[in-house]
Amino acid sequence: MDEFSQNIYTILSFLGEGKLITYGQLASQAGYPAHSRHVGKILARLPKDTRLPWFRVVNSQGKISLQGDALIRQKNLLEKEGIKVTEEGKIVKFKQYLG
DNA sequence: CACGTGACGTCTA
DNA sequence: TTAGACGCCACGT
Known part of the structure; x- marks a missing residue:
């Protein structure tokens, strides 16, 4: 586990x-x-049962970078927090x- | 060592 | 707003 990964986890946890x-x-x-x-x-290598909010990470265009069912999963999680997402993941x- | 690839980003037309 | 070209970096082959 390198420092970069640790920082990513820390930032996400906050x-x-x-x-x-x-x-x-x-x-x-x-x-x-x-x-x-x-x-x-x-x-991508986070365990499925991680507590980290990986679904709050999107690309700079404001779109979900995942495809297929993974896209649907992230979309649902975000909408559960009141964030609206289009069919294409925007x-x-x-x-x-x-921030 | 060269090359392709990926949950990406910035610029430009 | 969208697409394509490039840039970028770790990794496997």
């Missing part, structure tokens, strides 16, 4: 309900601005949910 963050912001806040892609890899009023 991300409150109804708040969103992008891969790029996570990477930057973790101290490695150029590692936005790596954030995805780290999230977050409605995306910028309102950032």
